[in-house]
Amino acid sequence: ETGVTQTPRHLVMGMTNKKSLKCEQHLGHNAMYWYKQSAKKPLELMFVYSLEERVENNSVPSRFSPECPNSSHLFLHLHTLQPEDSALYLCASSQTTSREETQYFGPGTRLLVL
């Protein structure tokens, strides 16, 4: 595997379900990000982890719970979601010691909440 991978690619869940999204980066980066991309809205930064510590949490509802067990893996745990949480969830990674810290994105998980 190369780059940034995300599983599953598609997920349908009910509002009472609990599920997790997984992201893995194979680039040797030390920062990872979760974004939410909804139709007709700008990309929304949700969480940032740098060196496995959360450094950014943009007022995301507590029904979204991130976990970063090491610099290569990032999870987004989901529980009691709402239909408006349906979106494409993108993971990205970057190297914070590089000059411009370009972010590299995974393919995303398309989430549908029923």
Added chain:
Amino acid sequence: AQSVTQLGSHVSVSEGALVLLRCNYSSSVPPYLFWYVQYPNQGLQLLLKYTSAATLVKGINGFEAEFKKSETSFHLTKPSAHMSDAAEYFCAVSHPNTGGFKTIFGAGTRLFVKA
């Protein structure tokens, strides 16, 4: 504070025509600027980036962008559109001292290419 504005949520061109996607930024210091492309059901892919070296930046798939400080612009161009260029394009800006944590993305411009 930084911001980025993409003019036009939709742009339509004919195959073989010039592609011009507009991006204007606001930053108190010289920024880093990026263009990403997103194909349907995929993540964002880096097309090119400006990091204070040459003002004309060449990217993948024949795209290029020119940093114009006087106009605070970083427009994306391609001389001849191809059907495969149909996608959504995002301009992004980051501050040299805050890096990826504070990368701001534009709202995106969807490019349609007509046969």
